[in-house]
Amino acid sequence: MAGTECGLPLNLISPPTVEQELWLHLGSIVPLNCTLQVPGSCNGNVTWLKDGKAVEHLYTSQDSVWNGFNSSVKFLSSVLDVNLTTEDDYGKFTCQLQNVSASFTLHKSAQAGHIAAVVLALCLFAVLVIGIVLYIKCRLNLNLWYRDKYGEPELNDGRLxxxxxxxxxxxxxxxxxxxxxxxxxxxxxxxxxxxxxxxxxxxxxxxxxxxxxxxxxxxxxxxxxxxxxxxxxxxxxxxxxxxxxxxxxxxxxxxxxxxxxxxxxxxxxxxxxxxxxxxxxxxxxxxxxxxxxxxxxxxxxxLPRKISLSNGQGDPQTQCQDDKDPMLTLNSEASDLDPDGDLGVRRTFYKAPPPRIAPVARVPDREPTADVDISDLGSRNYSARSDYYCLVTEPDL
The missing domain is CATH 3.40.50.10140 (Toll/interleukin-1 receptor homology (TIR) domain)
Known part of the structure; x- marks a missing residue:
């Protein structure tokens, strides 16, 4: 656009710098504002160029003029509306008046990837669903594992x-x-x-x-x-x-x-x-x-947590009890003289030899009698400590 010559000085108000870089999506509408402060006698107009050529009627501009605080200066403003409908609309737009110019370089910005966002959301949702399903299926196993490993056992409470x-x-x-x-x-x-x-x-x-x-x-x-x-x-x-x-x-x-x-x-x-x-x-x-x-x-x-002890350690309920009952002796290894059975010991209590016993006359027509009376074994209670109870024959004493 032609105009009369303006005197100096000419000051660029907008844009703040003479080179502007803008990244915009296709389909956007961007207003390019070019404002200058000129002497009050200036009647020139701002000219727009695209890639060094006049924009002509491809884009519309709105020009306005207003005076400053005094009549010695005034402001010229031109706003060019650029509708980015095709890739040809991108480029370098320049506004100029005499020897003062400013440029706006429009670059195409990559469209936000909605597919990636949707895929990410679906992955997060799938992970959440899988986590909920695994928790529902494995929560009891996890609770059992935690209880058996870190839970407090109910011991020494006197319960049978x-x-x-x-x-x-x-x-x-x-x-x-x-x-x-x-x-x-x-x-x-x-x-x-x-x-x-x-x-x-x-x-x-x-x-x-x-x-x-x-x-x-x-x-x-x-x-x-x-x-x-x-x-x-x-x-x-x-x-x-x-x-x-x-x-x-x-x-x-x-x-x-x-x-x-x-x-x-x-x-x-x-x-x-x-x-x-x-x-x-x-x-x-x-x-x-x-x-x-x-x-x-x-x-x-x-139910209570169960404690598994190795063989020979005895009942965990009596581990810390001061029970003097020989059926509940804490030191089972020292008390059990016959770990392989409870129908008689296979070694003597003391190193001293057993006392002499008069020989018993043999009765050829009778079966040898047992040295231990086992008639009441069926009525005896071995439930408290089955690994302790043993019978001792008279010769061993």
Whole structure:
């Protein structure tokens, strides 16, 4: 655009530098502002060039003029609107007036990769889903591993059993307790159970036998079946008996059968759900028979942690007890004179020779009599320390 000559000085106000680098996306509209301070007598116009050529009518410009604080200076402004519709719209745009010029170089900016962002989001979502699935599948194994490695064992508490199992002597409950629950916990995991098929609360108050059995056990397991609920104390006042059980045992375990759950009274289900923080409810399903099922893992988590000791160390419950009972002697290795059996020693107590005994006349028609009376072996109790008890013959003394 032509214009009259302007006197000096000419000052560039916008852009702040004579060289501007801009990176823009295709489809953007950018206004290029070129403002100069000129003498008040100047009537010239700002000229726009693209790559050294006049822009002509390809782009529209808005020119404006305003005076300064006094009539000696005024401002000329020209704003060129560039619509980046094609790659040809990129280039170097220059505004100039006489010997003063400023340039705007427009570069094409790479479009933001939405595909990469979507792929990253999907990967994060997949990792989150996999983590949740693995936690649901392996949470019990992780909890068991942590409990067995870092959990506190319940030792030296004077308890004889890990759990007291209360069940109804019905056909189904008896088979479940004796042929599934007891073998799995005792033979596979080493727990010691006390089975009680009698009524827990024959009256409004707990019996002395109930108190003794529960006090000797670290947990109370109740096989809560339909037959169990048909007991007299359950039918008369199950609510009071239920809360008495919560007072007697710490975190009792209630085992329910899935095929009987829908037939349970609403009061029983409501009481079990209202006390979830003080008891453990477990559901026996058709797939719970497998040793790897969640039922056994949850049951093991509810039971005390078991300690596996090497042979010869004795019962861990008596490791730190000052019990003088020879059946519970702490030093089992020194006390057990016959580790291979309990029907007589195979070495003498002392190095001194045994006392002489008059020879016994032989009776040819009779079998030799045994030196040890074993008639009462069947009534003796070896449960406390089976590796200690031994019989000593009179000659060895």
């Amino acid at each position: 059993f890990d759990a007291c199992v209360s069940f109804c002597p019905s056909n189904i409950d008896t088979k479940f307790t004796n042929f599934i629950l007891k073998p799995q916990l005792e033979n596979r995991y080493g727990y010691k159970l006390h089975l009680d098929e009698r009524s827990l609360l024959p009256s409004t108050e707990p019996s002395a036998e109930l108190l003794m059995n529960v006090s000797r056990s670290r947990r109370l397991i109740v096989v809560l079946s339909m037959a169990y609920l048909e007991q007299e104390w359950c039918q008369n006042n199950f609510r009071d008996g239920f809360f008495r059980l919560l007072e007697l045992s710490q975190t009792p375990i209630f085992i329910l059968f899935e095929n009987q759950y829908k037939d349970l009274p609403a009061e029983v289900i409501h009481l079990l759900n209202s006390q979830k923080g003080t008891l453990k409810t477990m559901l026996w399903k058709a797939d719970s028979v497998s040793p790897a099922s969640e039922f056994w893992k949850e049951l093991r988590l509810a």
